[in-house]
Amino acid sequence: MSSVAEAGVRSAAPKPQAAALPLADAKDLRVLVLNASPRADGNTMALTRLLLSHLPGAHEVLSAYDLAVAPCSACGACSGSGVCAIRDAMSVVWERIIRSDILVISSPLHFTSLTAPMVALISRWQSHWHFHSAGVPGPLGNRRRVGAVVSTGGADYPNMFECVRRVALAGFTTIGVEMCGLLSVSGTDAPGGFGAFSGETLREAKSLARSMLSRRRGRS
Numbered sequence: 001m002s003s004v005a006e007a008g009v010r011s012a013a014p015k016p017q018a019a020a021l022p023l024a025d026a027k028d029l030r031v032l033v034l035n036a037s038p039r040a041d042g043n044t045m046a047l048t049r050l051l052l053s054h055l056p057g058a059h060e061v062l063s064a065y066d067l068a069v070a071p072c073s074a075c076g077a078c079s080g081s082g083v084c085a086i087r088d089a090m091s092v093v094w095e096r097i098i099r100s101d102i103l104v105i106s107s108p109l110h111f112t113s114l115t116a117p118m119v120a121l122i123s124r125w126q127s128h129w130h131f132h133s134a135g136v137p138g139p140l141g142n143r144r145r146v147g148a149v150v151s152t153g154g155a156d157y158p159n160m161f162e163c164v165r166r167v168a169l170a171g172f173t174t175i176g177v178e179m180c181g182l183l184s185v186s187g188t189d190a191p192g193g194f195g196a197f198s199g200e201t202l203r204e205a206k207s208l209a210r211s212m213l214s215r216r217r218g219r220s
């Protein structure tokens with residue numbers, strides 16, 4: 001995985017050591033999927049389910065389209081307090097993140113990036129920047145959390161998911177979630193483009209899930 005500095009993410013004070021999870025507790029993991037496909041049962045959710053099939057514990061899916069979280073308005077209210085001035089469904093997202101151990105951002109490619117509702121939602125993580133830059137856990141506590149991003153795109157060219165990866169990394173870093181990787185499928189607009197998963201995709205999903213579980217336990 002690229003380092004935070006390589007990805008152009010803002011630097012901050014070092015975080016306190018997060019609590020590691022004993023092996024036996026894997027079944028108690030809480031996995032939160034933030035899905036931002038306008039098609040609740042489309043290509044991106046199908047790929048997300050493949051990743052989930054390798055992750056034990058309870059899975060919950062929140063739809064960014066249903067929640068319609070407003071984007072950050074850069075009002076600056078949070079800069080001294082960490083408290084956002086906008087009152088909307090973001091409170092539901094924070095509540096679920098607080099309970100989670102594993103976060104999955106799941107979005108199709110729209111104009112080479114995450115879909116607009118997901119970008120809006122992630123922009124609201126700016127209110128956590130106050131705690132991140134001070135190197136203190138804030139309301140999310142110091143629970144160890146890992147994350148990944150899942151995306152599908154109609155085109156097929158090298159590095160087409162780079163923007164998705166970078167936005168997800170910037171968001172996860174801001175809220176103290178360790179980014180474990182990207183699972184993607186390209187060429188979904190081709191006839192039969194989203195048929196059975198290729199052997200490579202099946203292997204990548206399993207390997208990403210293993211990496212997430214292992215990093216959640218505090219092993220790299």
Ligand SMILES: Cc1cc2nc3c(=O)[nH]c(=O)nc-3n(C[C@H](O)[C@H](O)[C@H](O)COP(=O)(O)O)c2cc1C
Pocket residue numbers: 037038039041042043044045107108109110111112113152153154155156160188189
């Ligand atoms: C508004 C819109 C913009 C899109 N932009 C891109 C794009 O920039 N690059 C790309 O490869 N595919 C693009 N696509 C295609 C989708 O990413 C692709 O069909 C994806 O697999 C759909 O996933 P879903 O079934 O979860 O909606 C776009 C589709 C829509 C509707």
